[in-house]
Amino acid sequence: MVLAGAYAGSLKRLAAKRGRVKMLWQHDPAQPIGVWDEVREDASGLWVKGRILAEVEKGREALALLTAGAIDWLSIGYRTVKAERDGKGQRLLSELELWEVSLVTFPMLPEARVSAKFDELDGDTWRGLAAILADAAQAMARR
Numbered sequence: 835m836v837l838a839g840a841y842a843g844s845l846k847r848l849a850a851k852r853g854r855v856k857m858l859w860q861h862d863p864a865q866p867i868g869v870w871d872e873v874r875e876d877a878s879g880l881w882v883k884g885r886i887l888a889e890v891e892k893g894r895e896a897l898a899l900l901t902a903g904a905i906d907w908l909s910i911g912y913r914t915v916k917a918e919r920d921g922k923g924q925r926l927l928s929e930l931e932l933w934e935v936s937l938v939t940f941p942m943l944p945e946a947r948v949s950a951k952f953d954e955l956d957g958d959t960w961r962g963l964a965a966i967l968a969d970a971a972q973a974m975a976r977r
Contacts, residue, residue: 835924835925835926835927836879836880836927836930837926837927837928838875839875839928840875840927840928840929840930841875841880841930841932842875843915843929844912844915844929844930844931844932845873845874845875845932848932854869854870854873855870855873855882855932855933855934855935856870856933856934856935857869857870857884857886857934857935857936857937858911858934858935858936858937859892859895859896859936859937860936860937860938860939861909861911861934861936861938862936863934865892866890867886867887867890867892867893867896867937868884868885868886868887868890868893868896869884869885869887870882870883870884870935871883871884871885872884873932873935880910880932880935882908882935886900886937896937900937900948905937905938905939905948906948907937907938907939907940907941907946907948908935908936908937908938908941908946908948909935909936909938909941909942909943909946910932910934910935910936910946911932911933911934911935911936912930912931912932912933913930913931913933914927914929914930914931915929915930915931916928916929917929
């Protein structure tokens with residue numbers, strides 16, 4: 835269980851170094867697919883807002899899967915800094931070093947959902963989605 839405030843130190847250290855939490859595809863460090871523009875901890879837990887880059891091949895695939903509803907979960911990659919066990923054997927994570935947040939097929943926590951707000955997408959993103967759909971239509975026409 836991740837306790838409130840567990841991400842605070844990590845996010846503060848990243849901000850001081852002008853670092854970023856990475857956006858990866860399926861936790862694969864060789865497959866960054868976008869950028870997290872905002873990462874913060876709120877009353878519900880970790881909250882992220884970002885952009886998937888349609889200029890990256892895996893980014894285009896991720897956008898297509900998100901649009902179709904095939905992928906809609908997130909998962910984090912981190913290192914435990916401080917943790918303890920409660921009386922029931924549950925591990926309580928009180929400080930984490932957050933490395934990345936990935937789009938994944940199967941999350942550890944089903945509550946970690948993607949919420950795409952397509953009405954807020956900018957022109958570049960819409961053009962990226964249009965290109966994905968055009969590529970898909972061409973691929974279907976070749977079959």
